[in-house]
Amino acid sequence: MASSIKAPIKAKHQRLVLLVVALVVLIGAALLAAWALRNQASYFYVPSDIVAKPPEPDRAVRLGGMVEQGSLKTAADGVTVNFVVQDGKARVPVTFKGIVPSLFVEGSGVVAEGRLAANGTFVADNLLAKHDENYVPREMQDMTKDQAKQVVAETQ
């Protein structure tokens, strides 16, 4: 008779438990889906992906990474640019003919849409600049970190 003495579970507590269980299951399902999508949902391949598993020659892919310092060269025709995209582990040479976005500079991020040619060069049809999460005022760009700190200290 112990069960009849025990106070019945309040309806709202029952709903609370049910809902919390449902939410945990839901969040688990969403995390699993996100994990399963980790390759498909990526917007581009990084150079180490391209080097490790080269895409078929005529498949359109996106390559994203940093433009290597000192690698950006404009060809004699004035509209073709050659540069190297790297991610710290691998490097992929890229060639592009056209007008580059204004944020496209050495040491900055880029997403190139195009195909991998047989000689290992990535031929881009389109370039998108990627900006990173750092926001730096124009006045401080040419200073070293210490100089910038000094200026900040002086103005405070």
Next chain:
Amino acid sequence: MHGFANPARFLRIARWLMPLCMVLGLVVAALALGWGVFFAPAERLQGETVRIVYLHVPSAWLGMAGWMGIAAASFTELVWRHPLAAIAARACAVPGTVFTAVCLLTGSLWGRPAWGTWWVWDGRLTSMLVLLFLYFGWMALSQASESADGSENRAPAIFGLVGAVNVPIIHYSVIWWNSQHQAPSITMGKSAMSGDFLVPLLAAMLGFTLIFVGCVLARMRAILANQQAEARLRRKAFSEVEF
């Protein structure tokens, strides 16, 4: 919390809190935008276009916060059947939708000069667009579900909770997946954004958040007034039948 179950008590507080939030929010947001547009510096790479951040980031935050508001209200509705919960959820929907749309529009305008494209189907942009469609769907559902037994709030509440799964996806999309959109600049206690941008941005976020709260309170008052008017009409119709 059930102290607010009495709508009259809520209305007494909302009557002065709503205009306070609105006025304070408009002043703070205007000052922050003025600061951001006229006094904050240009960015090293992006130049003047960076100034749209003072509208873009607050809108993104409030678009997501709006849905978290719907989800929290939905949870309260499902568990405690709080009489104001469903009203609060409905009140969050319109301002949340507007801020999500503003976020997408300003992001598109910013993407053209910064990235070289109006739109890309990367994880962040796509999940934010999904949020806009979730808002549309939620509003349609909450308008359409009406029943006599008082269960009309249940379907939108379940939708509100399930849809909340999209909010962490929006946030983590740039961390989990390679994306065109950059990783978050402001994370727990750290900022990759120089203080010259950060301070007006935080001020703009505060101002727009106050405006958002003011809008939600105003909508809740309007919905309550509407319900009271309808109840009065119904009573009147009943009494006419009886006499």
